[in-house]
Amino acid sequence: MYRQLMNEQELQTDQHLAAEKARYQQMALTLDRRSFGIQVKTADPKTALVVWRNSFDLVGALSLMPDDMPMLPQTREFPILTGGPDKLHILTGGLVMTRYGPVLIATRTDQLATLIDRFVNAAITALMLTIVLTLALGYLFSKAILRRLVQYNRLSRRIERGEYSTRFPVSWRQDEFDMLASKFNRVLDTLENNLAAVRGATDNIAHDLRTPLSHLRIGLEQLPDKSCEELPEACAILTEKLDHCLATFDAMLSLTRIEEGQQTLELQELSLKLLCEDLFEMAEAMAEMNQQTLSVTTGTDVKLTGDKYLLFQALFNLVDNAIKYAGEGAYIEIVQQGREIQIRDNGPGIPSEAKDRVFERLVRLDPSRHNQGTGLGLSLVKAILARHDARVKLMDNEPGLIVSITF
Amino acid sequence: MKILLVEDDATTIEYVVKGFMEQGHNIETASDGHQGLLLATSMKYDLVILDRMLPQLDGLKLLAALRATGSQTPVLILSALSHVDERVKGLRAGGDDYMTKPFAFSELLVRAEKLMQRGFSQPADTELSVGNLVMELLTRKVTLDGTELMLQPKEFQLLKYLMEHPNQVISRTLLFEAVWDYHFDPRTNVIDVHIAKLRRKFEELGFGELIETVRGAGYRLRQGH
Numbered sequence: 300m301y302r303q304l305m306n307e308q309e310l311q312t313d314q315h316l317a318a319e320k321a322r323y324q325q326m327a328l329t330l331d332r333r334s335f336g337i338q339v340k341t342a343d344p345k346t347a348l349v350v351w352r353n354s355f356d357l358v359g360a361l362s363l364m365p366d367d368m369p370m371l372p373q374t375r376e377f378p379i380l381t382g383g384p385d386k387l388h389i390l391t392g393g394l395v396m397t398r399y400g401p402v403l404i405a406t407r408t409d410q411l412a413t414l415i416d417r418f419v420n421a422a423i424t425a426l427m428l429t430i431v432l433t434l435a436l437g438y439l440f441s442k443a444i445l446r447r448l449v450q451y452n453r454l455s456r457r458i459e460r461g462e463y464s465t466r467f468p469v470s471w472r473q474d475e476f477d478m479l480a481s482k483f484n485r486v487l488d489t490l491e492n493n494l495a496a497v498r499g500a501t502d503n504i505a506h507d508l509r510t511p512l513s514h515l516r517i518g519l520e521q522l523p524d525k526s527c528e529e530l531p532e533a534c535a536i537l538t539e540k541l542d543h544c545l546a547t548f549d550a551m552l553s554l555t556r557i558e559e560g561q562q563t564l565e566l567q568e569l570s571l572k573l574l575c576e577d578l579f580e581m582a583e584a585m586a587e588m589n590q591q592t593l594s595v596t597t598g599t600d601v602k603l604t605g606d607k608y609l610l611f612q613a614l615f616n617l618v619d620n621a622i623k624y625a626g627e628g629a630y631i632e633i634v635q636q637g638r639e640i641q642i643r644d645n646g647p648g649i650p651s652e653a654k655d656r657v658f659e660r661l662v663r664l665d666p667s668r669h670n671q672g673t674g675l676g677l678s679l680v681k682a683i684l685a686r687h688d689a690r691v692k693l694m695d696n697e698p699g700l701i702v703s704i705t706f
Numbered sequence: 707m708k709i710l711l712v713e714d715d716a717t718t719i720e721y722v723v724k725g726f727m728e729q730g731h732n733i734e735t736a737s738d739g740h741q742g743l744l745l746a747t748s749m750k751y752d753l754v755i756l757d758r759m760l761p762q763l764d765g766l767k768l769l770a771a772l773r774a775t776g777s778q779t780p781v782l783i784l785s786a787l788s789h790v791d792e793r794v795k796g797l798r799a800g801g802d803d804y805m806t807k808p809f810a811f812s813e814l815l816v817r818a819e820k821l822m823q824r825g826f827s828q829p830a831d832t833e834l835s836v837g838n839l840v841m842e843l844l845t846r847k848v849t850l851d852g853t854e855l856m857l858q859p860k861e862f863q864l865l866k867y868l869m870e871h872p873n874q875v876i877s878r879t880l881l882f883e884a885v886w887d888y889h890f891d892p893r894t895n896v897i898d899v900h901i902a903k904l905r906r907k908f909e910e911l912g913f914g915e916l917i918e919t920v921r922g923a924g925y926r927l928r929q930g931h
Contacts, residue, residue, distance in 0.1 A: 538922030545808065549788050556789060563791045580860070581886060584899045608790055612890045619894050 305415065312391055312406055313372060319347045319404045320371045320395045327397030335399055348390060350403040361390075364403050368394045376408065447476055463491045507547060511540045550675040557609070557682040564606040564686065571706070572600040574611060575635040582618045589622060591629045598636035603706055605687045613683040616676045617642045617702050625699065638706045645699035654693045707822050708750070709733045712742030712768065713757040713784065718807070722755065725811040726818075739763020746772050751779055752822045755814075758785035758796065766799045773800040780821035784809070790889065810923055812875040834869040837929050839916065841869055850911050860885055861904045864897075868917065868927040877924040901925055 326338055332353075339351045339359045350359035357364055365377045371393035379388050392405025450468070457465045466487060467480035518537045525533050556562040579595035586593035621631045625646025634641045649657060658681040684691050684704060694701040709726055713719050714737050726733040734749075736742035739760040746754055746768075754772070758765040769781055780803075783796040788806040796804045802824075803817050834841040838851045846862060848855045857865065867884040868876060878897045883889065885900075905917050918926045 532921065535921030535923065542922070553789060562789055565791065565794055577888075581888075581896055584860070584903060585894065585896055588895075588899045588902065606790075608888055608890055611888050615894075 304418065312408060313374070315347070315406055316374060316392065316404055317372055319349070319406075320393075323349065323395055323402050323404065324397060327399055327402075332399055335397075339402065348392070348405045348407070350405075351397075352400055352403075359403075361403070361405070364401075368392070368403060370394050370396065371404065377405075444476075451480070458487070463487065463494060504547070504551065508544055511544050515540050515544075547675070550679060554675055554679050554682055557679070557686060560686070565608065566604050567607055568602055568604055569607045569610070570600050570602050571635055571638070571640060572597045574607070574614065575633050575640060577611065578614055578618055579633055581615065582622060585619070586622050586631060589629075590627050591622060591625065591631055593618075593622070593631045593633070595633040596635070598634075601638050601706070603638075606683075609683045610687060613680040614640065614642075614704070616680050617704075620676065621646070621700070621702075629699075640704045640706075642702045643696050643699065645696060648695060648698055648700045649693060651695070657693070658691075707731045707752045709753045709755060709818065709822075710742070710745055710749070710751045711735045711755045712737075712739070712746070712760060712765070713755070714738060714761055715757070718757075718784075721811065722814065725815065729815060737761075739765070739768050743768050743771055746779065747775055747777065753818055754779055754781045755818065756781055756783050756801070758783055758787060758792075766796065769796075769799045769801060780824060782814075782817060782821060784814075793889065810875075810877060812923060813877040813880055816871055816874060816876060816880055834866065836869045836872040836927055837916075838913075839869065839927075841866060850908060850913060850916075853911055855907055855911075857904070857907070860900055861907075864900055865904060865927075868925065872927050872929045875920045875923045875926045881925070 323339075326335055330338060336351065336353065336358050339349050342349045342360065344360050348360040350357050350361040350364050352358075352364055361379060363379070367375075368377075369375055374391050374393045376389055376391050379390055389408055390405040391408040392403055394401045394403055396402075454465050454467055466484045469477045469481050469484070515537055518533065518540070522530070522533060522537075553562070575595055575597055579593060583593050618631070618633065621629075621642055621644040625631055625644035629644050629646045632641070632643045634643065658677050681691060687706065689704050689706045692703045692705075694703060709731055711719065711722055711733055713722070713735065719735055719737070723733050723735065734745065734751075736745050739762045742754075742756070742760065743763060756765050756769060760768065763771075765783065765785075769783070772779070772781070781801050782803045782805065783801040784805050784807060785792060785796065786807045793804045793806075802821055805814060805817060832843050834843065840849045841847075843866075848857055848862065848865065863885045864881055867881060881897050881901075901917060901919075905914055908914050908916050916928055918928055920926055
């Protein structure tokens, strides 16, 4: 706006001076030297201040003619002293060449200058006020943000130290910071859960390996006292215990590899029917040993692509579990129909509240853990089946358990 | 028989060398991949036992280089990597057998001897006999002290494997591999159950002690009596 105003004013001045220039050029052409001098002398100072330098002195409203004045339409501002109350005036003007010599035509631009000054002052004041206000508000605002950031920083440091229960505060404002904070809180929830799971698993592994390892230690300590005849037997027992530890390690590693998808599957076409028949063949004698009856019933065959060895291992594990836990005299069935394989038994089954837990790592429903096993079998089963996009469901056989696998 | 062992772990070297020497085999060692490849390509061996992870030249790369020279020498891979896919990788690279560490020497011996015999085309035996136990392979007839035994197919296969290695301790893993086409450590008593059934049939004829359980190792078929 300021610029527009300025331009407007300057344009007016320029037009005014241009009109005066034309008038004086005209007068110089039509009037004689004396009449021209009178015209200059009596020029209305409100329209324009005119000075004519004739051969002797200056004629006109101004008592001096500054040097280096440009020719109109170029103009220049110049100060001039007068006797009036406003002693210093700013004039804008330029020279016009006439046949009687140079004539300076100027106009007062004090008002304009004052206006500009006032305007600039007002603008500066407004600007200052705005700046101060902005700074004040910004200060308050940034102080609030800074306070939150400092708080976040402090909380982060607590998390870094291992206080994983720490959460970032979320205010009612629901601004970007709150969104960020609640997102971080969700990440922390997941992290805390995972850490708890890992800690639980590690504790369990430690417990699982600690027992056989401490037995090993005791056994080794006692070895020197053994007689020569006892030595081979004692060593063999220790070797068995050690092998059990190694098997647990191997199972852990395999499980992790399969769960994380690091293990490459040996894909080949396999028949679910044949797989079940092989299962039966391998497990039959084991069931027989427990006075159990194992049977296999196969229906429409389905061929699919998968890792035959891993799948067999998983299914065998389930049958093996049925044989182990269904008890003496139980009846165990392997039933295949289309894409579904069921392993049914009429043993004690699994209480429904424990059905989700059995697939977790190192969970054994029998707390005494007296059954020889790594406690990883079912987790491995779940991981292998998941890699084959198969669904596992535990159902009640009333009495007993049905494990249903659908490919 | 001349064996080359490429292995960098001193304890394993000592264990394996001692075992093969006691069995009357001639065994040489190389402790890194380059030396191993140099020896394997410049000398004639009946078997190369190769560690999977070696300094300088990885076991599988060594194997690939050896096979690239056209060498047909049987190679048994020893590895601390027990995963099924590692085994497959090893066999694909040209290995003839794969064993995971830690291992029992008895099992290594059985596997090594099996690979070394492969080079010699023996006339196929039609009959196996260990003491008073006789197995006719063509008719699948088994007699113990002159009395015929009725065996299930799996029992027959297990007994055949034991009779092929009399007086040797055979691990459950070996028996498992011999009888079933699935490679995994079942961690169950599936082998024990079949052996127990076999043993019961022997007991009926008064020879229950013929199959001996070796704790922590496996089973042994006794030659005696």
